[in-house]
Amino acid sequence: MKKLSQHYFTSPLLVLILAAYFIKIASAACHVDDEAGLLGFKSGITQDPSGILSSWKPGTDCCSWAGITCLFDNRVTSISLSGQLDKPNSFLSGTISPSLSKLQNLDGIYFENLRNISGPFPDFLFGLPKLLYVYIENNRLSGQIPVNIGRLTQLEALSLAGNRLTGSIPTSISKLTRLTQLNLGKNLLTGPLPVEIKQLRNLTYLNLEQNKLSGTVPDIFNSFPDLRILRLTRNAFSGKIPGSISSMAPRLMYLELGHNVLSGQIPSFLGNFRALDTLDLSWNSFTGVVPKSLANLTKIFNLDLSHNSLNDPFPQLNVKGIESLDLSYNNFHLKEIPKWVTSSPIIYSLKLAKCGITIKLDTWKPAETYFYDYIDLSENEISGSPVALLNRTDFLVEFKAAGNKLKFDLGKLRIVKTLKELDISRNLVYGKVPMAVTGLKRFNVSYNHLCGQLPKNQFPASSVVGNDCLCGSPLPPCKL
Ligand SMILES: *[C@@H]1O[C@H](CO)[C@@H](O)[C@H](O)[C@H]1NC(C)=O
Ligand SMILES: *[C@@H]1O[C@H](CO)[C@@H](O)[C@H](O)[C@H]1NC(C)=O
Ligand SMILES: *[C@@H]1O[C@H](CO)[C@@H](O)[C@H](O)[C@H]1NC(C)=O
Ligand SMILES: *[C@@H]1O[C@H](CO)[C@@H](O)[C@H](O)[C@H]1NC(C)=O
Ligand SMILES: *[C@@H]1O[C@H](CO)[C@@H](O)[C@H](O)[C@H]1NC(C)=O
Secondary structure: OHHHHHHHHHOHHHHHHHHHHHHHHHHHOOOHHHHHHHHHHHHOEEEOOOOOOOOOOOOOOHHHOOOEEEEOOOEEEEEEEEOOOOOOOOOEEEEOOHHHHHOOOOOEEEEEOOEEEEEOOOHHHHHOOOOOEEEEEOOEEEEEOOOOHHHOOOOOEEEOOOOEEEOOOOHHHHHOOOOOEEEOOOOOOEEOOOHHHHHOOOOOEEEOOOOEEEEEOOOOHHHOOOOOEEEOOOOEEEEOOOHHHHHHOOOOOEEEOOOOEEEEEOOHHHHHOOOOOEEEOOOOEEEEEOOHHHHHOOOOOEEEOOOOEEEOOOOOOOOOOOOEEEOOOOEOOOEOOOHHHHOOOOOOEEEOOOOOEOOEHHHOOOOOOOOOOEEEOOOOOOEEOOHHHHHHOOOOOEEEOOOOEEOOEHHHOOOOOOOOEEEOOOOOOEEOOOHHHHHOOEEEOOOOEEEEEOOOOOOOHHHOOOOOEEEOOOOOOOOO
């Protein structure tokens, strides 16, 4: 053995191998500027309870640190750090140190769901000439988007979604003409959607949802030949749906304008969006009838027109597999649950509250019930019993049918483990309240004909009042 190892140590081949090994080590070690820049970033982080940066140790090769990618002569080209939203201690506190400007070859910064990174927009980004992709999402950046954001002309994607940015969207953003993705959603931005944004002709994705943007939606959508996803939900946009939206047919896949103050009629050109997956016009002030042309939206999966002032007749759609539908709280009198809903093999959410439905629920035989999570049939004139339906929905989370004429024995209703909310208030339900309901988050059987002692529960009195002879907490005690 000894002899062999001696021979080994003097072998010229071994010398060569060792030399190659050390050269490799030397070239694998990251550039001193990159290491210094990253350690500077780490020192700006005050809390890292789940150890996201625990592999970032001085003197070790920074190209092997968590979240770091090196290319081209071992210069750091991207930093990608993300917190896990399902783990409460998976976050970083602190600020983004400007020392990251030492990473001169950086092309991508991805700081996602780190939740507690605060401070203003990181100005050092202006000093990174190769930067193409910026995703600083779900953190706590505050202050305004810099007015000279347009200097980052090389950017191809910019997301600052889920921060606390205030002020208006700077018009100079229109200089970022290479952008294919722009996401400023879930901030506190105010003011209008600047018309100048029409210069971003290469956008495929534009998301400004959940801000406080106002004014009309500008008529600029003939400038986005490649746009597939448009999200303007939950702002304060007013006026009509601009006509230029029609020029994005048939390619647009997501059109989300819900929770604004838009008005006027739903334009019939929406029927030309043959690729539309999701149409959300909910919680606006749309009036008139739903155009017949929507029958041509054969690929639509998610349709939400709820909380408007739309009138009959609702068109017969030709869609094979609707996944979620909400037509609640308009002026519809559908009488029946539409056939294209009943026949869907993949539906998981059906909300038809106050839709003028007059069926006997036992006669409704949906083709599929396996995927159902949400059913809301409140404020209709539905009679009969939901017992057979709930016997077939194994993963139901919410069942709401308040304000109908349902007449059944509550003791026969199957309460599946997944169920969180049951509201069958203001019906003709009789029998006793079963033990199984005590596991629900929300429960309402008020104003029915129930009787007997309530099982021990945490529900407020308004959940159980107005019955014939229910007793026990939170109602008065039962008489013995
Ligand atoms: C978030 O960061 C702030 C200061 O940056 C700190 O005071 C606070 O404790 C942090 N929050 C959590 C949950 O650690
Ligand atoms: C937009 O995309 C096209 C095609 O990918 C490309 O040729 C053009 O240079 C892009 N425009 C800008 C301003 O980057
Ligand atoms: C559906 O599209 C076809 C072809 O473009 C058109 O002829 C028809 O009128 C459309 N249907 C409705 C109801 O608008
Ligand atoms: C509920 O389903 C079970 C088996 O899946 C069946 O035996 C029972 O008769 C059903 N009850 C009602 C009321 O449909
Ligand atoms: C239960 O329903 C009644 C009538 O629908 C309503 O007035 C009451 O606020 C509801 N209570 C709860 C706890 O949901």
